[in-house]
Amino acid sequence: MPKNTKFMEKLHVLDKTFAVSIPEAEILKQVRRVAAEITRDMEGKSPLLLPVLNGSFIFAADLLRQIPIPCEVSFIKLASYQGTQSTGQIREVIGLNTDITGRHIVIVEDIVDSGITMAHMIETLQAQNPASISVCTLLLKPNSLKVEVPVDYCAMQIPSDFIVGYGLDYNGFGRNTKDIYTLVDE
Numbered sequence: 001m002p003k004n005t006k007f008m009e010k011l012h013v014l015d016k017t018f019a020v021s022i023p024e025a026e027i028l029k030q031v032r033r034v035a036a037e038i039t040r041d042m043e044g045k046s047p048l049l050l051p052v053l054n055g056s057f058i059f060a061a062d063l064l065r066q067i068p069i070p071c072e073v074s075f076i077k078l079a080s081y082q083g084t085q086s087t088g089q090i091r092e093v094i095g096l097n098t099d100i101t102g103r104h105i106v107i108v109e110d111i112v113d114s115g116i117t118m119a120h121m122i123e124t125l126q127a128q129n130p131a132s133i134s135v136c137t138l139l140l141k142p143n144s145l146k147v148e149v150p151v152d153y154c155a156m157q158i159p160s161d162f163i164v165g166y167g168l169d170y171n172g173f174g175r176n177t178k179d180i181y182t183l184v185d186e
């Protein structure tokens with residue numbers, strides 16, 4: 001089998017077709033890199049990691065297992081996406097039932113697109129007086145940013161195209177793949 005056949009692999013999710021854009025090995029390499037950065041910066045700080053459901057569940061699972069320092073994890077949830085277009089609507093942060101006063105917070109997000117979701121989340125958490133807030137994202141679309149967001153840890157920067165896989169969905173489907181796929185016109 002030719003070595004990069006995998007790059008040609010197509011994935012059909014509902015009415016759309018996707019092609020592999022970031023293979024599993026590259027994802028895991030970059031996840032290990034950001035995990036090492038967090039480990040270095042958070043040593044002795046007993047951080048509280050807040051993965052944002054649903055999209056970041058696979059990223060969080062891989063990331064956390066590469067961070068060997070004492071830390072707590074609490075999943076939060078919010079959603080602002082319908083189909084392949086951001087609705088621009090921000091919903092409430094739900095599920096945060098831990099007191100974050102004086103804590104070092106690391107938000108674990110799947111993707112920062114316009115940045116509106118993350119900016120809102122930082123503002124909400126800031127109101128509860130944590131010691132610090134850091135943002136760790138699997139993916140960043142630098143050309144889509146509409147607001148300024150301090151991204152402390154970024155595994156990979158990507159173009160503004162719509163992607164699925166490795167936890168990210170298209171209308172609820174396509175989360176359960178090892179590679180990341182980009183929407184293609186067909």
Ligand code: 5GP
Pocket residue numbers: 055080081086109110111112113114115116117118161162163164168169170
């Ligand atoms: P933002 O508020 O930064 O525009 O959007 C952030 C959220 O939109 C992300 O957490 C993610 O859930 C969703 N999102 C943004 N771009 C994509 C994408 O390319 N694919 C998928 N599946 N979700 C995306």
Ligand code: MG
Pocket residue numbers: 052053054055056109110111
């Ligand atoms: Mg998300």
